Amino acid sequence: MSVKVEVIEGGIPHNKIMIAGVVSTLVCLYLTYLNVLTGTEMFSFFGGLAVVTALIWGSHTIKVLCSYGIGTGVPSAGMIAFGSGVIAMLLATRFNLLAPIVALILAAIIGFILGYVSNNILNMKIPAMVQALTEMAVVGALSLMGFAALMTGGFTFAGLTTGTVSVLGQTLMTQQQSFMGGCLIAVAFLLGAIAIQHPFNACLGPGWKQDRMLMLTAECGFLSMLVAAVMSFALITSGSAIISLIIAIIGWGYTYCQYMALSKRDAAAWLDAKPIPEVEGH
């Protein structure tokens, strides 16, 4: 099954996207640490930006992998990315400040072994398999960590498992109302898994263009960030959640317009079909 059906022509080389993705995701994740330094939750939105950058990198990795006919459909790649990523991410959160780095290393180890298993034991024999599965596990782990930071304002195990609830003016600690206890991680899981696999699934084919697919990824990422920002109202202060929400809406609107423009650029022809006109007098 190692027939490469598409080639990358032009565009940014994959290694450049990968390095940019790792660096910017880690920087964005660590910028959420400003929350702790300043004692606020205003910088949670950097978690959402980390999600978007990680997803852009991940969707290009999926393009590299799925250019070979793996025969299982593109969504399976997104599922294995987050399935292996969530396991690495949760263990990494216990390392407090080192969490993003540990998540990166641990996910890379898990992804590497899964890549070896599929390439050798399962006899896939796809040249890009090991590297792609390694990258995708890292993307899955870092995007989930980004979601966690966006919703709770931090990425430590204690922060993800404890929340506060105010009863009769008193603030109590609770485990129920937290990222883990409320199982918001399940929503984050699927928000990320769908956002990572959709762009290549939607844009593949002979008319594939790198910038169009990556713009769609950014759009999907901001759309996921928008949902996550709404959910973050439950866990962080309203003002901080509104900042995340506004950034998500602006980012989504911008990338959506850009994606429409790129789609029109690549289309053979397009017709601006108006809504069904309301004919008066009958």
Added chain:
Amino acid sequence: MSAVAAKPATGAAMNPTAMGIGVILVLILLGICWFVSPTVGLMALIGVIIGGVLIGFGVHFVPVGGAPAAMGQAPGIATGVAMLAAGGGLAGLFGGAWAAAAGQTPIVVIITGGVGGGLMMAITCMMVNFVYVFGMGIPAASGKVAKDPITGDSQAEYKSQGTEGHGLPFVSFVGGVTGGIFAGAGGTLIYLELLNLYEGALPTLMQLKPEQVLPIAISMAGIFAVGMFLVNAVLTAYNITGTIEGPHDPKFKRWPRAIVASAVASALCGLVAILIVLPLPFT
């Protein structure tokens, strides 16, 4: 690599060296687990590996048709392995988790998980056949075998020319339900083992009362079970390279590869999931 230089589909060929390395890898991971947590952790990891292998084996039974099935040109359910396995297995997982919350014994919980998965696949297979027969107007016929191995009905007369068969023959239906039972039971076993581990270890780790950590234990065991389930299902999907008709398909003979692969993947992911409750060497 160009299409010309590429070898034909590797098919059912086994790679003995890689299989051996896989088995050694499982033993190494079990050894690490024994080193860090000799009793509770090791038992949990063995349970997780059995669960993962059940998932990997069970997914082979499920009749996955993919895009050709959506056009009525190949037998099976018209979607990918990851989606089908997730549907069947997660339904089983919900069923098993419900039984666990009701305080049932482990064996009842696992059987409930299997029944949940099998039920989900039975409903899916039946509705798929409804759509094929009454919606698309095509009979069920297998393209891989001349006679249905269970009922003995001949297939060739019903098969349209130029297709690999269509619809869901009886054997594929049975395969789907069997696969759902295996996968659901496997997913539930993973969930149950991790839940027991977390319920026991988290209170001391987080210095909280057992009822306080319960939501976290359930949530963590659940998301780990989902993650491992998807990893195993996708690895199996890679093994059968997309589509399979059911237990009578020649591709079914590839299952030993998937058993080793699932064991390695489950041992690895399970070990990481167990390490999360152990005290760190430095903090």
